[in-house]
Amino acid sequence: MSTQEQSLTEPQVRSDAPKSVVIRIRRRDKPGAEQRWEEFEIPYRPNLNIISCLMEIRKNPVTREGKPTTPPAWDMNCLEQVCGICTMVINGRVRQSCSALVDQLDQPITLEPMTKFPNVRDLIVDRSRMFEHLRRVHAWIEIDGSYDLGPGPRMDQEDVAERYAYSRCMTCGCCLEACPQYYEDQYIGPQAIAQVRLMNMHPSGKMTRDERLEAIMGDDGITACGNAQNCVKVCPMSIPLTKAIYEENRETVVHGLFGWLKW
Amino acid sequence: MATTNGIRIAIVGGGLAGLAAAMKIAEEGHAVDLFSVVPVKRSHSVCAQGGINGAVNTKGEGDSPWKHFDDTVYGGDFLANQPPVKAMCEMAPSIIYLFDRMGVPFSRTTEGLLDFRRFGGTLHHRAAFAGASTGQQLLYALDEQVRRHEVGGKVKKYEGWEMMSLVLDDHQVARGLVAMNLQTLELKAFPADAVIIATGGPGLIFGKSTNSMVCTGSAVSACYQQGARYANGEFIQVHPTSIPGEDKLRLMSESARGEGGRVWVPKEKGDTRPASSIPESERWYFLEEKYPAYGNLVPRDIATREIFQVCMDGYGIGGQNQVYLDLTHIPAETLDKKLGAILEIYEMFVGDDPRHVPMRIFPGVHYSMGGLWVDYNQRTNIPGLLAAGECDYSIHGANRLGANSLVSCVYGGFIAAPAAIEYAKNIERNGVDGSGIYDEEVGRQQEINDQLIRQSGTENQYKIHEEMGKWMTDNVTVVRYNDRLKETDDKLLELIDRYGHISINDSNLWATHALPHARQLFNMLQLARVITLGALNRNESRGAHYKPDFPNRDDENWMKTTIAEYSGEGPVLSYESVDVSLIEPRKRDYSKGKKQDAAKASASANASGLPPKEGAAQVPTEDSETKPRDLTGAAVWDQNKEEVRDVMHGQTETRREQDKSIEDAGGKSDKL
Ligand SMILES: Cc1cc2nc3c(=O)[nH]c(=O)nc-3n(C[C@H](O)[C@H](O)[C@H](O)COP(=O)(O)OP(=O)(O)OC[C@H]3O[C@@H](n4cnc5c(N)ncnc54)[C@H](O)[C@@H]3O)c2cc1C
Ligand code: SF4
Ligand code: SF4
Ligand code: FES
Numbered sequence: 001m002s003t004q005e006q007s008l009t010e011p012q013v014r015s016d017a018p019k020s021v022v023i024r025i026r027r028r029d030k031p032g033a034e035q036r037w038e039e040f041e042i043p044y045r046p047n048l049n050i051i052s053c054l055m056e057i058r059k060n061p062v063t064r065e066g067k068p069t070t071p072p073a074w075d076m077n078c079l080e081q082v083c084g085i086c087t088m089v090i091n092g093r094v095r096q097s098c099s100a101l102v103d104q105l106d107q108p109i110t111l112e113p114m115t116k117f118p119n120v121r122d123l124i125v126d127r128s129r130m131f132e133h134l135r136r137v138h139a140w141i142e143i144d145g146s147y148d149l150g151p152g153p154r155m156d157q158e159d160v161a162e163r164y165a166y167s168r169c170m171t172c173g174c175c176l177e178a179c180p181q182y183y184e185d186q187y188i189g190p191q192a193i194a195q196v197r198l199m200n201m202h203p204s205g206k207m208t209r210d211e212r213l214e215a216i217m218g219d220d221g222i223t224a225c226g227n228a229q230n231c232v233k234v235c236p237m238s239i240p241l242t243k244a245i246y247e248e249n250r251e252t253v254v255h256g257l258f259g260w261l262k263w
Numbered sequence: 264m265a266t267t268n269g270i271r272i273a274i275v276g277g278g279l280a281g282l283a284a285a286m287k288i289a290e291e292g293h294a295v296d297l298f299s300v301v302p303v304k305r306s307h308s309v310c311a312q313g314g315i316n317g318a319v320n321t322k323g324e325g326d327s328p329w330k331h332f333d334d335t336v337y338g339g340d341f342l343a344n345q346p347p348v349k350a351m352c353e354m355a356p357s358i359i360y361l362f363d364r365m366g367v368p369f370s371r372t373t374e375g376l377l378d379f380r381r382f383g384g385t386l387h388h389r390a391a392f393a394g395a396s397t398g399q400q401l402l403y404a405l406d407e408q409v410r411r412h413e414v415g416g417k418v419k420k421y422e423g424w425e426m427m428s429l430v431l432d433d434h435q436v437a438r439g440l441v442a443m444n445l446q447t448l449e450l451k452a453f454p455a456d457a458v459i460i461a462t463g464g465p466g467l468i469f470g471k472s473t474n475s476m477v478c479t480g481s482a483v484s485a486c487y488q489q490g491a492r493y494a495n496g497e498f499i500q501v502h503p504t505s506i507p508g509e510d511k512l513r514l515m516s517e518s519a520r521g522e523g524g525r526v527w528v529p530k531e532k533g534d535t536r537p538a539s540s541i542p543e544s545e546r547w548y549f550l551e552e553k554y555p556a557y558g559n560l561v562p563r564d565i566a567t568r569e570i571f572q573v574c575m576d577g578y579g580i581g582g583q584n585q586v587y588l589d590l591t592h593i594p595a596e597t598l599d600k601k602l603g604a605i606l607e608i609y610e611m612f613v614g615d616d617p618r619h620v621p622m623r624i625f626p627g628v629h630y631s632m633g634g635l636w637v638d639y640n641q642r643t644n645i646p647g648l649l650a651a652g653e654c655d656y657s658i659h660g661a662n663r664l665g666a667n668s669l670v671s672c673v674y675g676g677f678i679a680a681p682a683a684i685e686y687a688k689n690i691e692r693n694g695v696d697g698s699g700i701y702d703e704e705v706g707r708q709q710e711i712n713d714q715l716i717r718q719s720g721t722e723n724q725y726k727i728h729e730e731m732g733k734w735m736t737d738n739v740t741v742v743r744y745n746d747r748l749k750e751t752d753d754k755l756l757e758l759i760d761r762y763g764h765i766s767i768n769d770s771n772l773w774a775t776h777a778l779p780h781a782r783q784l785f786n787m788l789q790l791a792r793v794i795t796l797g798a799l800n801r802n803e804s805r806g807a808h809y810k811p812d813f814p815n816r817d818d819e820n821w822m823k824t825t826i827a828e829y830s831g832e833g834p835v836l837s838y839e840s841v842d843v844s845l846i847e848p849r850k851r852d853y854s855k856g857k858k859q860d861a862a863k864a865s866a867s868a869n870a871s872g873l874p875p876k877e878g879a880a881q882v883p884t885e886d887s888e889t890k891p892r893d894l895t896g897a898a899v900w901d902q903n904k905e906e907v908r909d910v911m912h913g914q915t916e917t918r919r920e921q922d923k924s925i926e927d928a929g930g931k932s933d934k935l
Pocket of ligand 4: 075076077078079080081082083084085086087096097098099
């Protein structure tokens with residue numbers, strides 16, 4: 001695309017708009033390799049998001065100093081902030097790169113991979129641990145079978161609305177990145193606890209809630225939360241994580257007590 | 264892995280269709296290998312928002328699966344084989360109930376029952392919805408059930424593995440597949456008794472679309488190049504208002520126009536002034552001017568074609584493919600109340616506040632009705648290969664109705680699963696395991712990779728992708744002309760040739776995009792030819808396929824499924840008749856009979872004197888028709904003995920397009 005075309009596309013270029021976008025990327029060739037910074041400069045256009053910048057750099061990867069380099073690698077899919085895959089640390093804040101707009105960021109823009117997950121290459125991290133947590137807490141409804149058994153249980157719209165809030169979690173990991181207690185496998189983290197809440201609120205899910213509660217009761221479970229509240233602040237889906245933690249904490253206490261009495 | 268009888272089925276794709284099939288197969292106690300480019304929970308299905316159709320009839324409206332069936336076939340302009348559509352509509356209510364049982368937070372009525380949403384163009388509240396993110400919720404519910412089976416040892420996921428090709432034996436029977444690990448680039452063969460392809464749509468062929476980045480159609484194209492038939496490729500649905508982005512097109516709901524949004528471009532070509540400094544008298548409100556009565560609410564297919572044409576003629580903003588959708592004349596509080604959620608989306612991704620700056624929109628490629636040819640059991644023509652979801656062609660005919668895709672994906676998965684098991688039970692497996700076909704196929708794929716890594720040409724693969732996208736978008740979407748289609752195919756041939764001179768611009772092959780993208784690009788180019796040549800051949804207008812030179816539906820010659828087969832050079836086309844045994848093809852006329860709501864819209868369209876569908880060329884006043892009354896169309900339609908008027912042709916098409924818009928109209932706006 002020629003620059004002339006670009007200026008035509010965008011009649012609303014602010015008079016103070018920069019001519020270019022400078023992006024510093026913290027890079028790593030492969031797991032275990034040293035990290036290094038590389039700086040890139042691309043022509044400014046209004047409405048660029050971080051993904052478009054990366055696409056532009058990828059086409060012809062040359063650093064700001066004019067040194068040819070390898071194209072930076074990152075993850076992307078929906079580009080609508082609903083799949084969670086493109087999460088990275090942008091100017092020090094963890095968020096989705098598809099919804100991070102250049103016009104709203106200070107330059108130079110720094111891009112770094114999330115730090116709480118193994119770094120695969122450049123901006124790509126391996127979040128399989130989060131899916132592992134979902135397996136561990138049995139984040140599903142134990143249906144008898146997928147054959148036709150008629151309608152499900154009736155539900156109050158109010159409960160549905162609360163469940164809906166939890167069900168929007170896209171496993172992006174922002175909350176874990178921001179949580180001071182979450183490090184390696186020291187703590188299961190708010191994402192999984194919110195899914196426990198989601199399942200335990202469902203009329204059928206309630207029937208197997210003990211399994212889920214037990215899964216979050218160990219040393220690395222719900223009690224590891226230091227109530228720092230960072231998680232809610234960074235969650236892009238505005239999931240009431242601290243409410244989930246509070247409610248499930250209560251449930252585990254009751255469950256623990258009950259379990260102890262029985263024993 | 265523990266299996267009762269050693270049956271192992273490979274599923275490629277973990278969207279709604281793939282996960283639906285995986286759950287069913289695992290539930291039957293068989294082993295599943297599930298492949299996906301991205302972690303399945305991040306599949307494209309999460310983007311769907313509007314709803315999922317099923318005639319549950321909770322509103323006492325007399326809705327029924329038959330009516331759903333009729334609407335679907337009718338909306339699809341009678342190009343779909345009817346029996347599977349009927350089966351889907353019959354299964355739909357139970358699919359919705361199942362998702363409810365699996366914990367999808369569907370919105371409720373005051374009595375605690377499932378709530379259903381009414382989509383434009385139908386009388387029935389037929390779409391169940393979960394807030395503004397139905398697709399996300401449905402996908403998660405299946406993801407959870409499949410995770411349960413993963414813990415149970417039945418499902419093994421290969422996330423971050425991309426399927427490259429099928430492993431076929433000497434008799435052209437699918438015996439498994441070869442996939443590539445996207446971190447290590449390792450190629451590995453995975454033997455399977457049957458393979459189900461559920462890889463979604465091919466939007467990326469058009470460069471930018473409303474689709475997610477994994478929607479390349481690459482796996483499907485690989486199957487096609489290995490002998491699978493590809494059907495109705497030319498039927499691509501384009502949505503009139505999407506938000507052009509540097510990276511993708513995001514949907515903008517039709518409700519913006521419903522609330523008074525005005526579409527315009529600067530009168531002067533290439534005007535570079537900001538919108539706010541262009542005086543009223545220098546703005547061209549082309550929809551209002553051409554359609555005085557209907558204005559900006561002109562039905563969707565016409566809106567799409569008009570916007571497209573204005574830009575093709577060079578009147579787009581700054582000469583670009585963009586027009587203004589202007590809400591700035593409406594008070595901000597009114598906008599917030601009525602359109603809050605969709606305006607936020609625009610704001611989030613464009614950075615402009617649509618309350619004060621006109622939005623810039625353009626039609627966007629949205630969905631492929633075409634796909635792998637399958638029989639009524641989702642089996643392709645290659646024994647052992649099945650397909651389900653957006654990647655199969657079976658349900659939507661020439662045009663998909665809103666909220667019908669999600670249900671068709673689940674239905675397809677639910678049919679493919681038992682069909683694959685049945686097939687696997689009956690195949691002869693002896694002698695295959697040890698044979699060299701797996702090594703051979705891995706070798707063949709490795710050779711292609713090595714060649715790409717070795718070669719050092721001057722062509723840039725991303726630029727080739729951009730060129731392909733631009734040519735396809737310009738010539739093979741909304742309005743199609745035979746000469747341009749021919750030129751596009753020539754261009755594609757040139758690009759395929761130039762593809763031979765690309766170099767992988769990444770010397771670090773660990774977790775590189777470059778090689779997978781190069782592999783996808785080749786497959787996209789091949790599939791682009793199928794779409795283009797299918798369109799070139801089909802000399803009629805039907806559903807999403809519109810040719811000004813052949814403006815009418817021609818059932819006599821073209822009520823046929825296009826079948827493309829790969830010759831080694833390119834597609835060879837043949838045609839198959841359509842099974843219309845259940846509902847007799849009839850003129851599409853929403854102004855009469857059961858579609859009373861549509862009648863209203865049609866009546867006002869009528870008043871505006873809408874001409875037959877002719878894209879932008881038409882002059883919409885009754886006495887100044889640019890086109891002679893078309894007798895061919897009448898002859899075809901007189902089967903149902905209804906009075907055929909040219910004007911009605913225009914009406915019927917427009918209502919159909921409104922139907923198809925449903926999910927999007929209901930989508931982003933349903934947070935309201
Ligand atoms: C913005 C938008 C809104 C929509 N809203 C609605 C709506 O409201 N209602 C409705 O009914 N429909 C809607 N649709 C359409 C619907 O979302 C899609 O048609 C549907 O989700 C497709 O599902 P699928 O299972 O076929 O494939 P997808 O969900 O696209 O999944 C494809 C899977 O295949 C995998 N894959 C692809 N290639 C390979 C390969 N080579 N190897 C391994 N794995 C591979 C991917 O990783 C992914 O897991 C909408 C579409 C869009 C774009
Ligand atoms: S509230 Fe708990 S989970 Fe959230 S950030 Fe703090 S410690 Fe972490
Ligand atoms: S809870 Fe929020 S921040 Fe955490 S993974 Fe889910 S969506 Fe992301
Ligand atoms: S690409 Fe899906 S959230 Fe950004």
